[in-house]
């Protein structure tokens with residue numbers, strides 16, 4: 125029996141939900157809205173990363189912040205569903221199997237906000253996963269939003285834009301592509317798809 129057909133403790137079929145999109149696509153706000161919607165049985169998977177915490181980020185809340193050695197140890201022990209080096213900045217990110225299992229145990233759906241490399245790995249392991257790729261209205265709009273954040277250096281921005289171009293090219297692997305030119309509409313589109321899945 126595959127992961128997806130086993131029922132959760134609440135009788136729902138278990139689902140893995142994956143959302144990706146370039147930074148600046150507005151996905152963070154979408155994710156907050158989705159996780160805040162009590163009608164949806166989503167449980168956020170807290171990723172592990174080797175990147176240092178940003179101001180205000182909490183270990184175990186935003187991420188599990190691990191040293192490169194600890195990350196590698198866990199990777200070798202097979203503790204990750206997927207992991208990837210994101211942005212070519214030398215930092216690793218990964219979804220812990222324990223996070224997916226915790227969602228299932230709680231009777232909820234594991235919600236993964238991860239990059240495209242990771243998402244493709246998850247799709248191989250969980251072919252029934254509900255996958256969403258979010259884009260801003262255009263590459264120009266995306267660049268504007270990224271710069272407006274003002275938290276990153278030019279070099280960092282350049283690398284992120286490069287990653288975004290590569291990610292966009294692979295958006296076709298996702299079941300659903302969501303254009304975030306109107307936040308409410310984008311959230312509603314995803315919510316509707318998830319709600320239909322709940323009723324199945």
Ligand code: 5GP
Nearest residue numbers: 171172207208210217218219237238239242
């Ligand atoms: P940030 O460093 O800005 O928090 O995240 C950078 C990127 O890492 C985001 O695009 C996010 O989707 C990706 N990411 C976060 N967690 C994971 C994970 O567990 N696995 C993978 N593959 N990517 C992740």
